[in-house]
Amino acid sequence: xxxxxxxxxxxxxxxxxxxxxxxxxxxxxxxxxxxxxxxxxxxxxxxxxxxxxxxxxxxxxxxxxxxxxxxxxxxxxxxxxxxxxxxxxxxxxxxxxxxxxxxxxxxxxxxxxxxxxxxxxxxxxxxxxxxxxxxxxxxxxxxxxxxxxxxxxxxxxxxxxxxxxxxxxxxxxxxxxxxxx
Amino acid sequence: xxxxxxxxxxxxxxxxxxxxxxxxxxxxxxxxxxxxxxxxxxxxxxxxxxxxxxxxxxxxxxxxxxxxxxxxxxxxxxxxxxxxxxxxxxxxxxxxxxxxxxxxxxxxxxxxxxxxxxxxxxxxxxxxxxxxxxxxxxxxxxxxxxxxxxxxxxxxxxxxxxxxxxxxxxxxxxxxxxxxxxxxxxxxxxxxxxxxxxxxxxxxxxxxxxxxxxxxxxxxxxxxxxxxxxxxxxxxxxxxxxxxxxxxxxxxxxxxxxxxxxxxxxxxxxxxxxxxxxxxxxxxxxxxxxxxxxxxxxxxxxxxxxxxxxxxxxxxxxxxxxxxxxxxxxxxxxxxxxxxxxxxxxxxxxxxxxxxxxxxxxxxxxxxxxxxxxxxxxxxxxxxxxxxxxxxxxxxxxxxxxxxxxxxxxxxxxxxxxxxxxxxxxxxxxxxxx
Numbered sequence: 364x365x366x367x368x369x370x371x372x373x374x375x376x377x378x379x380x381x382x383x384x385x386x387x388x389x390x391x392x393x394x395x396x397x398x399x400x401x402x403x404x405x406x407x408x409x410x411x412x413x414x415x416x417x418x419x420x421x422x423x424x425x426x427x428x429x430x431x432x433x434x435x436x437x438x439x440x441x442x443x444x445x446x447x448x449x450x451x452x453x454x455x456x457x458x459x460x461x462x463x464x465x466x467x468x469x470x471x472x473x474x475x476x477x478x479x480x481x482x483x484x485x486x487x488x489x490x491x492x493x494x495x496x497x498x499x500x501x502x503x504x505x506x507x508x509x510x511x512x513x514x515x516x517x518x519x520x521x522x523x524x525x526x527x528x529x530x531x532x533x534x535x536x537x538x539x540x541x542x543x544x
Numbered sequence: 545x546x547x548x549x550x551x552x553x554x555x556x557x558x559x560x561x562x563x564x565x566x567x568x569x570x571x572x573x574x575x576x577x578x579x580x581x582x583x584x585x586x587x588x589x590x591x592x593x594x595x596x597x598x599x600x601x602x603x604x605x606x607x608x609x610x611x612x613x614x615x616x617x618x619x620x621x622x623x624x625x626x627x628x629x630x631x632x633x634x635x636x637x638x639x640x641x642x643x644x645x646x647x648x649x650x651x652x653x654x655x656x657x658x659x660x661x662x663x664x665x666x667x668x669x670x671x672x673x674x675x676x677x678x679x680x681x682x683x684x685x686x687x688x689x690x691x692x693x694x695x696x697x698x699x700x701x702x703x704x705x706x707x708x709x710x711x712x713x714x715x716x717x718x719x720x721x722x723x724x725x726x727x728x729x730x731x732x733x734x735x736x737x738x739x740x741x742x743x744x745x746x747x748x749x750x751x752x753x754x755x756x757x758x759x760x761x762x763x764x765x766x767x768x769x770x771x772x773x774x775x776x777x778x779x780x781x782x783x784x785x786x787x788x789x790x791x792x793x794x795x796x797x798x799x800x801x802x803x804x805x806x807x808x809x810x811x812x813x814x815x816x817x818x819x820x821x822x823x824x825x826x827x828x829x830x831x832x833x834x835x836x837x838x839x840x841x842x843x844x845x846x847x848x849x850x851x852x853x854x855x856x857x858x859x860x861x862x863x864x865x866x867x868x869x870x871x872x873x874x875x876x877x878x879x880x881x882x883x884x885x886x887x888x889x890x891x892x893x894x895x896x897x898x899x900x901x902x903x904x905x906x907x908x909x910x911x912x913x914x915x916x917x918x919x920x921x922x923x924x925x926x927x928x929x930x931x932x933x934x935x936x937x938x939x940x941x942x943x944x945x946x947x948x949x950x951x952x953x954x955x956x957x958x959x960x961x962x963x964x965x966x967x968x969x970x971x972x973x974x975x976x977x978x
């Protein structure tokens with residue numbers, strides 16, 4: 364059966380198409396929505412996005428493999444992203460990584476066996492004044508200490524969004540609106 | 545939280561970190577009660593021609609706050625008006641330079657001021673569709689920006705026939721997908737066009753051939769956030785802040801070994817010690833400062849003593865062989881190991897190189913390999929020269945400034961802290977506490 368977008372994503376895509384002077388500009392959003400709907404950007408999922416933006420599958424695959432947050436391989440349903448760039452490194456990001464590795468029983472860059480959580484080291488999150496910084500899905504956690512790792516993992520396992528993130532009040536508590544979630 | 549403390553401009557009103565901004569001007573109502581509240585847009589549309597707005601910005605001499613420091617008013621003048629094509633304004637909110645976190649502050653605290661700055665600037669350059677490019681991680685900031693845009697639209701401050709002037713302007717928020725290089729302006733344009741974020745060869749410059757092949761002006765979030773105050777108070781008022789060549793105030797994001805890290809607005813021309821010792825409270829753990837990246841990880845490192853008695857201007861930084869960059873000051877103290885710091889940043893650049901130019905793609909990888917070897921205690925003294933040699937072969941040999949930003953600081957660090965690198969080679973153990 365041919366892949367499709369969720370109804371929500373479809374609506375978001377259609378309104379975006381009207382917004383841009385050239386159709387091709389919807390390629391990156393189309394890839395993000397496809398990834399959100401189908402888990403990761405397999406060949407078939409990339410083809411779905413390519414058709415929306417009016418580009419070839421090869422072009423779309425080139426874009427999908429360029430950006431760090433577009434994933435062509437399997438990823439967890441939740442992402443724990445620990446900034447390990449200089450200011451966070453100075454403030455102890457390595458200890459945060461170690462604690463998450465221990466709790467999740469995976470190495471940095473890995474995904475838990477149940478596919479629930481991926482643990483990733485990321486580059487500068489623009490949060491250097493309150494380092495170390497951790498992003499869990501869409502939410503920033505600033506001045507994050509290794510002791511806080513347990514609560515984050517526990518919440519994700521319980522299907523809750525972890526508390527204590529410094530997201531913007533009023534935003535959707537779990538997912539942002541940028542991909543129509 | 546320290547990031548919200550403003551103590552920068554002495555004896556003058558702050559321009560960006562006003563009390564209202566620190567408190568937060570998120571809604572239109574808040575922006576009206578605590579900020580300019582689109583009075584500058586109204587003034588521009590009702591009392592000024594586009595070229596009069598442009599003249600005020602030229603008079604202000606406000607320089608780009610994204611890293612290159614190019615005068616915004618001069619840049620605006622590069623866009624031709626007679627091409628028959630649309631002109632685009634793109635706000636660069638891809639803040640990703642290690643150490644920089646000021647734009648995130650502005651996006652969160654003063655989204656309407658940025659929208660107003662974008663609209664006024666669009667009016668000045670003849671743009672009817674502006675884009676605000678945000679890095680993907682700024683999801684919550686995007687929520688705020690989009691909410692501000694919709695509020696402005698509902699109040700007839702954005703969209704069709706703005707304030708009855710007959711002038712239309714749309715603003716679209718575009719989210720990146722994770723790539724530091726997209727902060728480079730031509731890579732950013734490619735990203736909006738749905739392409740891999742690879743910088744373009746210049747010329748043609750984006751002012752002539754930019755987004756969708758049309759004339760395009762790209763300005764940083766902080767640069768555009770200054771525009772409402774410049775229009776309301778005049779370019780000469782803005783230029784009365786700072787020094788003759790480095791006018792105004794600017795936001796510095798300070799991180800690392802200072803007692804009080806955060807975002808600070810400082811008037812250009814104050815001594816560096818005012819920022820590091822007074823505003824940031826000096827060292828965080830009682831150890832003297834050793835080294836400082838003055839304007840971000842792409843700006844060549846300074847020994848802390850090099851800043852003694854130096855004032856904060858573009859020219860003074862240039863004389864020291866470095867730049868003010870994006871105002872991201874990263875402070876290291878005596879216990880920090882320079883080899884580890886340089887390795888961390890080299891790893892960042894290796895990861896973020898777009899791979900387009902061979903010297904950068906291969907050179908960034910080799911710099912990490914050599915630095916890792918040295919850090920592991922397996923390096924030789926010859927490796928230090930090899931490292932500098934590789935760095936020198938990147939500098940000046942790439943399409944964009946990324947290569948220089950990656951290599952320059954490595955070469956400078958080896959030159960200035962050669963004794964530490966040699967000690968690491970000799971003993972194989974770290975010199976600092978890291």
